[in-house]
Structure formats: structure tokens, C-alpha cells
Amino acid sequence: HLQESLPGDWSAELVLVGRQQDKAAFSKLFAHFAPRIKSTMLRYGLKNELAEEVAQETFVLVWRKASQFDPEKAMASTWIFTLARNKKIDLLRKQGRPEADVNDPAFEQEAEQTPDQILTTLQRAKAIKAAMEKLPEQQRIVLQKSYFADETQSEIAASLKAPLGTVKSRLRLALEKLRTILDADLGEGSI
């Protein structure tokens, strides 16, 4: 099912790791993502060793969990990003982050979608990538930087106590713009 792919999509490699324990494919994924995950963590304000630990531990999980990756449901980059994000939370917080669980009896399942409402993962990914490229540069930067990235260390320390009080209107504007572009490309209410 992977005849078509996006440039920079790593689903084929991740599937090879999951199905065949392919170490060469694993090395390629590591070479691309691990240094970039580390950079992101450094920008979140993590110390060098901790940033490296997040990147390393993320890839321990990539190896162990690769067979659970389903290219129909997620892009490889998104799947790896969520592992890195959760690893960062594990290492920084004494309590993990609450998450909705699809197997929870109280979980509200999605309504049945009509065939033309169903977009493939690849179609959505393409639209999101295109929408990001259409964003004005200033707004793209807001989304690319971590929330605290442009603040000094002491401001980070202060704002961590009440991060929501400092939610930037710039972030909201960037997301509104992104939503407008995606709605135009994919149809109203598609995100």
C-alpha cells in the first residue's frame, strides 16, 4: 500500500523495521530523526544530556514498538514525534500526561463518515504540509518554535509556574490561519 509517498515520509522504513526487524532501515530512521529530536528538546530548554536521552530512549521504543505502526493510520514522522513527546513528559514529570483511551467504555466513538469525508492519511498529510508552506513566515516560526523557545531562561522559569497565563496570542493567530488554509483546501470543518 505504500506505492505513493511524500518526500520525507519514512513509513516504508518504519514498516520494514516492524515487519522484518530491518536494522538498516532502523539506522536510516535514527540518522534522520534522532539528531532532530535532540535539537527540538534543546530548544524546549532541556540540558544536553537529557535532550540526548530523550532522543535515544525514543529510538529504543521505535525498535520495540515498530510492529504496532500502521501506515494507514499515521505518518511515520507523527508516530515517532508522539513517542518523543511522551518520553520527554516521562523524564520531566513525576506524573505522566492524562490521555484519552480508545478502549475506555466511556469513550465517545466517532460518527460514521461518508466515503467522501474519509481522507487517507497521505491526503491529509499532503494538505497539512502544503498549508504549512502557505503560512506567512512569521506564523510558521511561531508553530515551529517550542512554546517557550523565544523566552530567556529566567522567563521560562517564571512562566512555567503559570504557563497558560502567558499563552501567546501569536500562537492563536497562527493556528487560526492554518485552519483557514486547511478548510479551504480540504473543505469546511475537516480538521
Add this chain to the structure above:
Amino acid sequence: MKITHHITDDLLYLYAAGDLKFGWSLAIATHLSLCPSCRATLKTYEQVLAENLAQEHVSEMSVNADDVLAIAGSQMEPCEIAPPVQAEKNFVFPKPLRDLCGDLGDIKWSTMGGGIKQKILHEEDGIVARLLYISPGASASAHGHNGIELTQVVSGGFFDGDQAFERGDIQIVAHDSPHQPIAMNGEACVCLAVTDAPLKFRNFLPRLFQRAFRI
């Protein structure tokens, strides 16, 4: 269930990035359990954040792929087959809340007077997550905010001004102007309220309560 009040995009993006503290995340995860529409938006934001990785510069790593393989060992988890959803039990609280305090029937409430009860679930760095029980038709004291308040309805509903909030809906208040939620008639309203600063009450009496109940 028809949800009309959703999580704002900025909060959802910060949740996707893993930037929010436990209390905020608890309210958001509870909403996400009940709201397919916000879950779809969350997926989009996770993809945007993953897309950002590609733009990231390349840091020097002191370990390579082989080192990581040595650490990971030969352990690979088998492909997970999702267990069938067990619907024999009807929970009121979605799992993120149940993990913390059990279901609605398990709560040991503290009475605050005026038909209102509370249970503090979590406190960290001034962010307090509490369950509120408002008897049918009872009203909370009018108050303003120093910070932000997220109120996720899990049972029943309330009116605030000309707006109605029912199971699934989340109210996000980040302004100073006072408001006063009033529970709908019929069944009690149970909601998860998360705040990062003490509320500002207009009346004298609630200010006395404030110290006692840390609201």
C-alpha cells in the same frame, strides 16, 4: 451527545506538544475522550509538530543506531491486538478522570454550602483540579478570575449568561469579568474545574469560604 463548546486551538496545540501541566492536561484529556472532533484536530496538530521536526537542525549525537540497538536488546513488542471494548459497565467519568479518583459513585465530597460540593483531585504549582457537584438549580457564587479556568462538564449541565454547557462541553474563561454558573434543573451538574489562581469573589461570605476550601 452534541458538543458545542470545544477546546481552543492554542490549548490543543500546547497539549499536542506536551507543554501543559497535569491539571490542564486532565481537563483536555477528559474532553478528548468525549469529543471526536477535537481528537481529529489534535491529530492534525501532532502532524504539524512532526512536520516541524523535518525543519529542525541536526544536533551531534554521542550514540549511534547500533548503540541504541544494543540497549533495546532483542525485545520487540508483539503487534498489539486491541481488546474488545467492554461495555458491560457504564461509567460516568472517562478514563483520565477514573484513573485519578474512580467513578462518580466513589467520590467522597466536601460540602461547601448552597447545594455545592467539591473534591480536590490534584494540585501542582498553584494549578488546582477539582470536581464540583452543583445540585439541580443551584448556583455557584459570582466570581471573576485572576488566571484561567477550564470547566469540563461530565454530568448534567449548567447555564452561564445566555450559554448552556452540558456533558462533553468545556468552558474556558480567561477574562476578568465576573460570571455565575447555574446548574440546570433535573439532575445535578458534575464538572471538573481547573484553575491556576484563586478566584475573585464579589461577596464577602465566599471570601471567608475561600480560605477554608482553597478556591
